[in-house]
Amino acid sequence: MELKSALLVVPVLTLPDYSIPFVIETDAIGNGIGAFLMQKDHPISFISKGLSACHATLSGYKKELLALYKNGKENLVADALSRIQGAELMSMLICLVQADLWDEIKANWTTDPLLQVLIESLQVQPRKHFTWLNPQLRRTGKLVVGDDTSLRTKILSLWNFTHVGGHSGIDATTRKVMAYFYWNGIRSDIANFVYKCVVCKRNKYDTSAYPGLLQPLPIFAFPWMDICMDFIEELL
Incomplete structure (x- = not known):
């Protein structure tokens, strides 16, 4: 209640x-x-x-x-x-932001040929990591998304462009998306998606360590102070 x-x-x-x-x-x-x-x-x-x-x-x-x-x-x-539960919370979050996304994920399980074969096999014989319950296709508790570029892009857009994602960068976006979803190559897809984000490129500063000033070679005081040799063979 x-x-x-x-x-x-x-x-x-x-x-x-x-x-x-x-x-x-x-x-x-x-x-x-x-x-x-x-x-x-x-x-x-x-x-x-x-x-x-x-x-x-x-x-x-x-x-x-x-x-x-x-x-x-x-x-x-x-x-x-x-x-x-975590899965129910994820469903609430999706419904709050984009009502049709959950329906697209469920429809994807019936349109992707590979996922259809997987679902049919799970109904006959349980498999390690994968489950088909309620009915939801999951891998280690995460919703499985098939080979649908537009659906994957919509998911990544939700967790990056909107206030839910907030352009959090590659590492944070990867943790958020992988907490709920799974598909082959998900890490590289997230990295490429965030890397191509124009807003992130314009507003994110470089967090790498400052390399410092360049250290030029010392000026020699007289000729032949430093001698280097190299052997070159088979010149034509």
């Missing part, structure tokens, strides 16, 4: 108004932590993550210390996030 109530109250995210104070609502329960950045009782941004095996064994009181705690009935929004 709490999850349904929370989703009915806050169906979509909104843009922030920096002239109004922000409120953070958080909760930790079970094996997850959820937090909402609120403004005028409306969500601006959110985060939800699972607890590590070490933290999952902590008592309820200690788990609450991993997040700012707001009491019971006043904390419906964050309670919903802390109780929701």
